[in-house]
Every structure is written in structure tokens, then in C-alpha cells.
Amino acid sequence: MHSNVYLPQEFLDEMAAIIPTSSTLEEFVAACQRPLRKSIRVNTLKTTVADFLTRADKKGWQLHPVPWCDEGFWIEADESVVPLGNTAEHMSGLFYIQEASSMMPVSALFKSDTDVYDAVLDMAAAPGSKTTQIAAKMANEGVLVANEYSSSRVKVLHANIERCGVRNSALSNYDGRVFGGWLPEQFEAVLIDAPCSGEGTVRKDADAMKNWSKASVIEISNTQKDLIESAFHALKVGGHLVYSTCTLSVEENQQVCHHLKETFGEAVEFDSLEDLFPNADKSLTPEGFLHIFPQTYDCEGFFVARLRKVSSVEAPNVKKRLGKFPFEKASAKVQQDIEKQLAQTLDVQLPNDSSVWLRDNDVWLFPNALEAMLGEFKFSRMGIKIAEAHKKGYRWQHQVATALATGNERQCVVLSVEEAREWYMGRDVRPEGQSGKGEVLVKLGNDVIGLGKWVGNRVKNGLPRELVRDKNLF
Template sequence: MHANIYIPEEFLKNIEEIMPSHLDMASFISACQKPLRKSIRVNTLKISVTDFLKRAEAKGWELEPVPWCNTGFWITADESEIPLGNTAEHMSGLFYIQEASSMMPVSALFQNNEKYQAVLDTAAAPGSKTTQIASLMNNEGVLVANEYAASRVKVLHANIERCGVRNAALSNFDGRVFGGWLPEQFDAVLLDAPCSGEGTIRKDADAMKNWSHQSVLDIAETQKDLIESAFHALKPNGVLVYSTCTLSTEENQQVCHHLKETFGDAVEFETLDTLFENAQAATTEEGFLHIFPQVYDCEGFFVARIRKLASVTPPKVKKRMGKFPFSKAPSKIQDEVSSLLLEALDVTLPSDSQVWLRDKDVWLFPAALEPMIGEFRFSRMGIKIAETHKKGYRWQHQVATTLATGNESNIIKLCIEDAREWFMGRDVRPESIPGKGEVLVEFDGAIIGLGKWVGNRIKNGLPRELVKDKNLF
């Protein structure tokens, strides 16, 4: 498929200089010319791995475990008629299509099954690592997901919504701002840094078209700024994972050593040689993972795990914060929202969340976000759960996808034909006795949305950005 990929001669010379002695250039070039194996990650916010494996077997999907992620699998599936992205399992958020290498940074962040209360994902879109972090946090605490490119924030939000993430706060800034604006606020930080993308040629034959050694040096300077900012945002004893999908030492080892040179004994490199079986085959002397594509038959990748051993003086910034448009709901309203939601949909509000109000909208924020409110400007926080109207509350889609467990009493189960109609944004007429009010909608064991009875039909409440138009399961 990629036999004619473009690989600059200067790049090959650089690779030959840095490649470990037990590897050879012929196998490197051969690996670069092979297409990537498709891989997915099970979203345990929605389904257990055991239950997903049963579904996969029933569909004839062949799965091979990814060694560094216990929810990741390489997949072989017939996509001639229905792409994986248009299956019911994907659309209801049961799995995420994610390159196997990109699962590694989050696994490194949670290497020892750590529990974090506040996590920062510095460059989050499209959301593969954000949703992976949220699943390992079990939707608890707060996850700040930042994306510099405004055009990609919408995609990020759609993915966290599909996957049932409710503890996220989204922002749209250059990642270099966090060290000054939110110093020592996070227990863990993931910096999956923008890079030259040398490791991605297996999925993009033109990835190296604009490559030059000078561009590598230029982007490395940005990476050094980003890693300093991430380190400042980290609490003492916190963990920073730095990763790229590139191979050059300038963008990888040298960036990490720059951090060590800047902050000295406050920086400790923690080895990743036991992260998974045979990890030592790609581990550097510092304990970093420097992965050439032929080693594990995946993308080229780099991962470093760094511990902050002491406080360092953060940069000073002048904050200009506009008026915060939300107000925390009084306990009376919090209790009212909680009791009415339970009455209407048999859904319980999580104890680690708080109700906030903005005009007629009712939002649920993670309680762990509160220390950052007023210190930083977020583009979206938590989930919108209701709109107020004269007769009470009109519940919103994310109540179904992030709060419902599937054990509620007010659930309508759809057949496959009605489920297709639902995902295409159309109302459905299930073969059940018509009811009243709002109702949770389920297909094949997964809650897929929220509707409202209007006569003998259920009015579709699927957000426009999640509507599909063809080739559905």
C-alpha cells in the first residue's frame, strides 16, 4: 500500500545515526512501507472488556491484545459494507478507533494504577487520549482537555460526548499558558506534543513531504516551551508524561534533557522498561521508550515519564478574566434538580459533581474543577443536563450518555430498524405501549440517547453533530 512512500535521504541518514545497534535500516524501511494494523480501544466507561469481547466474537471480529494497553486490541473486521466507525458499538461509544502506539502515553501515565484528582491533557484533540484518561479516572476528579486549534475543539467535544465523559473541562489555548495561569494545579499532566510526525508515514504516505532538519529544530524549541509549562502546572510529586509520534532525538530525548537542565534535581526520569512485556527492547538508558516501527509493528513513537520532586518558581502572568457566566446553584436547587431527575428518568446525580446555572441552562461540573474557576477561562465545562422552562426541567442528551447506567426503569429498547432511524436523527415508533414525558432510549444493551413521548412516537433528542446519514449497521 505504501511501497512508494516519500522518505528524504537526509532523514534516513539521521535515523541511521540514532538507531540502536540491534536494529537495521532495511527492516526500518520495510516497516515504514507496510500499512498499519487497525486498532481499537474498549471504552470501559460504557462496557467491560469481557462483555465487549463477547460482542466482537458474535460479529466475527478478530481481536489481538495490544501489550501496553489492557483495553486495546488490533482488529480484523470486514468493513466492505459497514465501516467500523458506523457500527452501533462505535456510535454508542463502546469503543474508540485509536492507533495502538497512541495508547502508550496514557498507559505510562497510569503505570502504577495511580489515582489522580486533577489531570491536564495539554494537546487533546481529537480525543483518543482524553477519553482513555477519563476511563482510567472512571469519570472522577477533573480532566482539563486543552486544544490549541479552535477548529478541532468541536471534534474533541463530540468524541468525549459520544464516549460518556462527564469530568472534562475543555479549553482552547496555546499549551504554553498553563504554567503561568494554573501553576501546581495538576496531579498528572500529559503532553502529547505537536511534532514533525516522522513516525506516522505508515498511515500517511505524504507525511514527510515537507520534512527538513531545520523544521525539526524549530519545532523542538516549541516543545521545550511546552514541557516547561507542563512542568510548572504539575504539583510537587506529580507525574508528567511527554510523548511524540516522531523519532528524532532533538524532539524527544533532547527536550526531556532540556527540562532536567532547566530544573535540575526537581526532575526525575522514571523508567518505563516494565510497562509491558518486552518494553526493554525499546527502552533508552534514561528509561524512555523510543519506538522504531519495526520493533512492535506499530507507528514510530516516543514516551517519557517524569516525576516532579520539588516546587519550582512559576512564571508571573497578568490575568484578565472576564465575568464568569455561571453561578453555583443553591442547595435547594441542587436538591430539586436531583430529585426531579430521579423522578423523571430514574437517574442519580453523582456525589462528586455540582449543579451550576447559566441563564436557563443547568450544568453539572466536576467538584474538583472548583479551585480553577476564576483562575482560567474554559470553553466548556462538565455536561449540560437540563434547560429550565415554566413546567420544570427539560433534560438533555448527555444525561443519557454520561449518567444513565442501563439499569433505570424508564428505558425503551429499540429494534435494529428503529435504532438506524434514531442515529439518523429521526423520530421512532417502537412497538410498545406509548408513555408520557422523557425516556431513555437503548439499543443492544447500550443507552444511545434521550427522547420524549409525543403520542405513539418518541421524539428524537440526538444532538445534530452526532447524526449520521448513511451506511449504518
């Protein structure tokens, strides 16, 4: 129990005024004092929900469906020996440990089967839970721009994108307020999971409210209004914008959405989320937003709104100063040669919706849908690095394994559980009774976990240093 959760009296007074009539302040406080249920989301870029359920059953994990996310489950698992984050399934990207409420914004963005997007912006992306969820919904097609203002968090964002096999992303590191001017009407969908006061997070952080004040809520809401304006400018006409927070105050939620409506008038349309999942009406506001208190669905406090851009509005003018683009698109001949060598060496195929780009000796794969933005905006990392060129050909990179391989390739070596532990600790392995030549995909079961190179009967470890683990492995 988190009976020591800090809830300022001024905050409780605020909540008493806005809490749903079907609930009480006492129920709200009691919910805040209960530990948060652990939840996960199956990564459909790597596996299917049905296959994952079969594996979970064999491991003795009890899964209970999250009603607003077909891939989401609350999980009961014995973590006394191996934490969920150190299981083979997590390390190979089959699932993401994600709070159930935070799955809702992406579900709202892809509310119906007709919500198919070629270009999506995730304006505040780290650590990557929603970014990887969007990528899975896009089936790695089109382009997903994942922006993170905090440079220290970009590394974590990239690590999660890499682990989950995302290949259609382009990362950037800016204040989200730049997008409206730099990339006006470039995206069919925008998610802004806005920085907020975090009032809904006390169930996982008893001290989340230690520095809370009404003044800080107002200050944060002003930033959120700037961000939602920028997001709206970046959105194409007819496109959808989802605005979400893990906070409860109306100043950071409803009032931010109303600010957008007041600023752009009839160009903004609120899209009701009443049918997003069964019993969504319990949290529905008059505008059609979802204002979720922790006691309603036994999860974090959260807010989700879906809006549509009905007509164009004038975007801010910016003076662009972009340096020379350091990449060059490979010629058709060079791309064909790379495709041929990759197929011959590893039996891996390049996707049809991507193109090879070169920078010095580095070989990259960019989503074709990104190309229109390359001369308009500076990204910190685009697509995936697939190779380094050298005099004898190409040295393939880790993301060929995580983002392109399917597990059905001929050039694979299957490790035992003990060998896979050694692999994840950065050590070379000697698969019993096996030997080979050249580069090879490394698997545990049918899950591709890396790329190695045969040296006699030993597979030389090619795991990037930042992914090496040292203890409590599956």
C-alpha cells in the first residue's frame, strides 16, 4: 500500500469540485493509495497477440485484457527471480511494459479502421511507449517522426525503438513549438502527450505531488497551449490530433483544447471518444473527451481528447537555415547491389517502401515517406543503419536483425537458453554441434535477437555495447 502518498489539501479541494458525480473524494484518495497494476502491450511488429498469449500461458503469466487496447494486458507474474524487463520476451521486443492508461491516446488516434496514416508526428516521444505503439499500428509503413525535447531522453527513445523493431521512424530533438512553422500541414495525424504536472501518477510515485502548486499548473498549461497550436499547424486538413496528459486539472486538459477552438474557431472539430471502448461513457466529458480518474478503471489518472482539422489556418513564418544535407540517395545500381548482397549473405529482403541512403561509408535505410521532409527539417536520426561499406563488401549492422529479419531466413543459428544468456552478456557463443562461415542471424527459439559472425565453431558477438546486460537474465 502507498498510504504515504502526498496529496496537498488545495489539490484535493480542486478534485472535489470536478470529480464525477458517480464517485466520491474518498474513493479517489483510496485509489491513489493503491499500488498500480502492472500492464504490458504486445508488440505486433514482432509477434501476434495469439502467439504471445500462448507463450505467456506456458510461463504462468496471468493476463487480463485492457479494454481500450487490443494488444494491452494487465499482467500478474512472479518477478522474484527475473524481472519482466529481463525476460527473453521483453529483451527481444515482443512486449513493452506500459501503463494501461498510456495506451489510450494511440488507440484514440487509430480509433477506426479508416484511420490509416502515411505520416505521423509524436511530438513528445520519450521513452517510446506510444511511439512504438504507433509504429505497430502503422505496421512499420509510412513515416513516424518521433520528437523529444530532452536530449538526455533521446537515447532511451532510440533504444526502445531499436528493441521493438521500428524502422519507419525519424527522430528529432527540439522544443515541440517549432513544428507548426517548420513543417506546416505535413502530417495526417499528430499525437501530443504533453508535459504536465503529473497529478495522475501518484499510484506509481508517492512523491509525484511534492512540488505541486496551482501556480505551476497554470504555468504548464500555458506551455501546453503553445504546443497544441504547433501541433495543429503541423496537421494536414482532415487530419486527426490527439492531445493527452497524465494529469487531472481542467486547466491542463479541457481548457487547453478549448484554447485551440477559441484560437482557430471552425477549423477545429472535437471528435467524441464515447465509443472508444465499453464503459467509456463513465469518463466522458460534455465535449466528448475522456477525463479519467484512477478509481474509474483502476489505472493512472489520464486525459485524452481527439480533434480534427476541418480547414487550413495560416502557419507561423520561419526563416529556415539548413546546412548541407549529409546523406546522398544511392543510385539504383548501388541499391540493387546492396539488396543482392544482403539477400545472399543473410537471406534478408529490403522493404519496398524504403530507399538506401549513403553517408561516407555508412549505409542507411530511410522510409520513402520521409523524403519530402528532408529538405525542410533537420532530424537527429532517420530510419535504420543497415551496413558499413568496406573494401570487401558490407558489414551488416544490428538493426538488420531487429527491424528487417523475420526469423524464417536460412542464415540463422538457434541458441539454447544458456547460450542466449551468454549472448546478451556480450560474450561469444559456441552452439553445440554447429559451425559455419560468415555473418549469421542469431535466434532464441524463433525470435531473432542479434547478428553474429561465424569463426569456426564460434559465433562472434555483434550485440551493440549499450544493449549488453550483466545479471538477472531469463
